[in-house]
Amino acid sequence: MPTAATSRDVTSALWAEWGRITRFLESARLALAREEALWASLEFRHREEIGLVAKTGGGTYKVRLGQHLEAVGDEQTLHASMLVHSYAIAEAAAARKLGVESRALRGIEDWGGRLLRANGRGWESVTGGCAGAVEVAVLRNAFAHGTRTIDEFGERRLAKAGAPVRLAGSPVTLSYAELWTSRGRLRSLLQVSAVETQTVSCPAYD
Numbered sequence: 435m436p437t438a439a440t441s442r443d444v445t446s447a448l449w450a451e452w453g454r455i456t457r458f459l460e461s462a463r464l465a466l467a468r469e470e471a472l473w474a475s476l477e478f479r480h481r482e483e484i485g486l487v488a489k490t491g492g493g494t495y496k497v498r499l500g501q502h503l504e505a506v507g508d509e510q511t512l513h514a515s516m517l518v519h520s521y522a523i524a525e526a527a528a529a530r531k532l533g534v535e536s537r538a539l540r541g542i543e544d545w546g547g548r549l550l551r552a553n554g555r556g557w558e559s560v561t562g563g564c565a566g567a568v569e570v571a572v573l574r575n576a577f578a579h580g581t582r583t584i585d586e587f588g589e590r591r592l593a594k595a596g597a598p599v600r601l602a603g604s605p606v607t608l609s610y611a612e613l614w615t616s617r618g619r620l621r622s623l624l625q626v627s628a629v630e631t632q633t634v635s636c637p638a639y640d
Contacts, residue, residue, distance in 0.1 A: 448527040448624065455523070456617075459516050463610075466506050473503060513608040514577035517616055521574040524620045531627075542571045542623075543595065543637060549627035561622035562615075564637070568595035570616045576606040594637045 478484060484499040497505075528545045529536040532552070539545040546567055550556055557564040572588040579585075584592075586602040593599065608616075 447530075448523065451523050452520070452621070455516065455519055459512070459613075462512060466512075469506050470503065473499065509610065510608060513610065513613045516613055517570075517574055517608060518578050520617050520620055521570065521578075524624055527624060528627075541591070542567045543591075546623050546627075549623070553627050555626050559626045560619070562619040565592075565595045565597040566619045567623060568592060569597045570619050572597075572600070573606060573608065573616060577608070582606050 481499055486497050486499065486502050488495045525539060525542075525545065526536055528549055529539055532539075532545070532548055543564065546560075546564075547557070550560070557567070560567065562569070568591050572584065572592055575588060576582055576584060583606060584600045584602055584604050589600060589602045
């Protein structure tokens with residue numbers, strides 16, 4: 435069984451990794467924007483006939499310029515991967531601090547509440563509160579499970595937490611601003627969990 439890590443160990447590992455993927459996000463956005471700008475600045479007589487080729491581990495990757503630019507402009511996939519990774523970092527840090535295996539954790543309502551209670555704090559101190567944290571978790575699940583839609587369980591979780599209504603089957607998108615809001619809520623939960631004050635409950639995860 436793992437033992438609870440010291441606050442210093444957890445904090446150091448958490449924010450080092452958090453900073454690393456934040457830099458990855460911003461550098462990736464810069465690189466993709468420059469790639470789009472490069473091709474937009476070049477003049478070709480038959481752009482639809484241009485193809486790109488690159489070596490891959492399994493052979494050769496070939497793609498039309500139009501398809502390449504469509505892929506480069508797919509911010510949703512980049513944002514979704516950042517949300518999934520950010521949530522995983524937060525969950526892993528919570529598991530280390532609580533001294534349990536990550537797979538033993540339930541929803542953010544559970545592990546977030548346990549972190550807060552352990553430090554004498556409540557959801558009222560977290561940006562977005564319990565409802566905001568649950569919304570992040572439901573969005574993360576929609577992307578992590580590959581559906582990009584709200585499922586029935588997600589709809590019930592949101593309603594129970596008092597988050598904005600999102601019906602089962604409704605599509606999920608994630609803009610750059612929404613990604614920053616979601617990451618900000620996770621960051622706030624983890625930061626608040628390191629200090630002390632009163633407590634407020636969050637509806638149980640089920």
